Amino acid sequence: xxxxFPARLTALCAAFALSAAACxxxxxxxxxxxxxxxxxxxxxxGLHANDLARYVAAHPASALAQLAAQGIDYTNAHTVSPADxxxxxxxxxxxxxxxxxxxxxxxxxxxxxxxxxxxCRRTGARVRFDESLDKDDGHGHxxxxxxxxxxxxxxxxxxxxxxxxxxxxxAFEAVRDAGGYTAWTDKHPTYELIEGPxxxxxxxxxxxxxxxxxEGLNKGLSTPRGPTGGPERASAQxxxxxxxxxxxxxxxDTKARAVINEIDGRTHAGDAxxxxxxxxxxxxQSVNVAQKLYGYRDAEGALTPxxxxxIGHIDALLGSFVAELDRQHLRDDTLVxxxxxxxxxxxxxxxxxxxxxxxxxxAIDQAAxxxxxxxxxxxxxxxxxxxxxxxERVAAALRARSDTLGIADVLSGEPLALRFPSxxxxxxxPDLVIVSRDGVIxxxxxxxxxxxxxxxHDDDTHVALLVAxxxxxxxxxxxxxxxxxxxxxPTLLAALGLPPDALQAVRLEGxxxxxxxxxxxxxxxxxxxxxxxALHVAPAAPAAH
Numbered sequence: 001x002x003x004x005f006p007a008r009l010t011a012l013c014a015a016f017a018l019s020a021a022a023c024x025x026x027x028x029x030x031x032x033x034x035x036x037x038x039x040x041x042x043x044x045x046g047l048h049a050n051d052l053a054r055y056v057a058a059h060p061a062s063a064l065a066q067l068a069a070q071g072i073d074y075t076n077a078h079t080v081s082p083a084d085x086x087x088x089x090x091x092x093x094x095x096x097x098x099x100x101x102x103x104x105x106x107x108x109x110x111x112x113x114x115x116x117x118x119x120c121r122r123t124g125a126r127v128r129f130d131e132s133l134d135k136d137d138g139h140g141h142x143x144x145x146x147x148x149x150x151x152x153x154x155x156x157x158x159x160x161x162x163x164x165x166x167x168x169x170x171a172f173e174a175v176r177d178a179g180g181y182t183a184w185t186d187k188h189p190t191y192e193l194i195e196g197p198x199x200x201x202x203x204x205x206x207x208x209x210x211x212x213x214x215e216g217l218n219k220g221l222s223t224p225r226g227p228t229g230g231p232e233r234a235s236a237q238x239x240x241x242x243x244x245x246x247x248x249x250x251x252x253d254t255k256a257r258a259v260i261n262e263i264d265g266r267t268h269a270g271d272a273x274x275x276x277x278x279x280x281x282x283x284x285q286s287v288n289v290a291q292k293l294y295g296y297r298d299a300e301g302a303l304t305p306x307x308x309x310x311i312g313h314i315d316a317l318l319g320s321f322v323a324e325l326d327r328q329h330l331r332d333d334t335l336v337x338x339x340x341x342x343x344x345x346x347x348x349x350x351x352x353x354x355x356x357x358x359x360x361x362x363a364i365d366q367a368a369x370x371x372x373x374x375x376x377x378x379x380x381x382x383x384x385x386x387x388x389x390x391x392e393r394v395a396a397a398l399r400a401r402s403d404t405l406g407i408a409d410v411l412s413g414e415p416l417a418l419r420f421p422s423x424x425x426x427x428x429x430p431d432l433v434i435v436s437r438d439g440v441i442x443x444x445x446x447x448x449x450x451x452x453x454x455x456x457h458d459d460d461t462h463v464a465l466l467v468a469x470x471x472x473x474x475x476x477x478x479x480x481x482x483x484x485x486x487x488x489x490p491t492l493l494a495a496l497g498l499p500p501d502a503l504q505a506v507r508l509e510g511x512x513x514x515x516x517x518x519x520x521x522x523x524x525x526x527x528x529x530x531x532x533x534a535l536h537v538a539p540a541a542p543a544a545h
Contacts, residue, residue, distance in 0.1 A: 047340040048463060062312075079340070080098060092488045095500070101168055104428060106190065107127070114153050118151065126373075146159045169197060169503060259282055264324065345379055349450065350439075353406060357381070380457075382433055388423060406436050407435070477516070
């Protein structure tokens with residue numbers, strides 16, 4: 001899907017056949033003193049900090065190595081937890097944790113919403129924002145089926161789209177509100193979430209479904225070959241694309257072509273002139289799939305051939321972005337950020353242990369019959385109950401079975417409230433959080449995947465974060481002190497000359513810009529504004545939930 005851009009801009013770029021750089025200049029209404037006029041944000045899902053370090057060391061001529069030489073590598077960056085795609089993406093583009101965004105997972109629960117088709121006669125609804133909501137619009141396009149969406153009794157029982165569910169604004173909205181032009185590409189139609197509460201944060205939105213046969217990617221393909229030449233490994237339960245590294249790489253290529261078109265001053269499809277986005281980017285899935293299909297060699301994270309192949313494929317795509325920016329004379333004016341929504345674990349293949357989530361369900365139901373409202377599992381678990389009074393009873397039962405259920409900790413009550421808003425005050429907070437033991441994935445034993453995300457482990461959260469620009473002073477450095485991926489959002493706004501506290505989550509949680517980004521003296525006004533925002537983030541009252 002896509003959002004139309006201003007007609008006057010279309011006419012200007014097309015009528016005068018402007019170059020990408022000229023069209024970008026004509027469109028940009030952002031501060032002229034900003035360090036850069038464009039930010040390209042790339043989420044390589046699954047990419048750990050260690051993966052980046054190993055790949056760069058082994059491939060010193062790679063695009064990633066060249067970006068590292070022009071940038072700062074934050075080697076101790078962590079995403080939010082639970083480390084799922086939705087909260088991980090929102091960390092990057094809102095500056096907030098789930099406590100601020102209200103989004104804990106792509107499959108969660110809200111006590112204040114009503115189930116689909118219930119006419120709002122009762123409250124308490126599963127909030128499932130994944131490919132299960134897809135439908136064909138009759139014209140060959142995949143859209144969201146409103147009949148499957150939860151309903152909001154407080155707003156006329158209207159369907160709640162993903163962007164409605166987000167409680168704070170996004171960097172895309174902030175850039176667009178400042179007169180800029182935005183674009184984003186991701187893996188499901190439900191990622192219209194990134195539009196933000198306004199529903200209009202992204203001018204050019206492209207969301208090809210990874211769970212489907214998009215644009216014939218699977219047509220005519222024989223059994224894919226793995227990196228060692230043998231038949232490619234597939235998990236027991238897969239989508240057509242994500243069960244194959246080769247097909248996932250082809251899918252990523254489709255999305256990468258959209259970014260190339262945008263750099264060239266076209267819409268993502270390449271069929272009309274547009275501004276080069278001030279803020280744009282995409283999500284890439286090849287590394288995520290390779291980690292699940294091939295895993296790692298050892299506990300130190302040595303790359304298997306399949307995973308090395310996947311990172312190499314991503315590296316080639318990044319190289320094509322940089323080359324196109326150079327060709328369009330936009331490289332010096334573009335900040336490139338390479339990071340990940342989440343990692344995957346366990347890295348150590350010897351630690352992998354799969355426990356069927358049905359065993360969790362039985363333990364909860366035995367402790368509190370009929371009280372389980374929603375259980376979301378992966379590399380950890382979130383539990384919502386129908387009656388909060390059963391919480392401690394369930395927690396005690398889970399702790400008593402910690403060995404057989406692979407549980408390291410159960411958070412509830414005060415320990416949970418130290419991390420998230422109390423479920424007594426927030427309709428979305430889980431009643432319990434299950435932290436699994438290292439290596440434990442809640443999945444069917446015959447599921448072929450070797451890794452998963454969604455938990456609280458370092459393997460889930462310790463991700464790559466590389467910020468690169470030819471304009472950065474003192475580039476080629478590593479920063480080893482802890483930073484959060486939530487700091488990406490205020491940083492990209494500051495790089496575009498905009499106030500980081502234009503983001504509501506930045507104000508709510510006091511999120512600072514990334515440290516050690518030193519722009520040259522020519523950008524002194526923007527640097528001063530950035531420093532002021534980092535030191536004096538305006539406080540804000542918590543949003544009413």
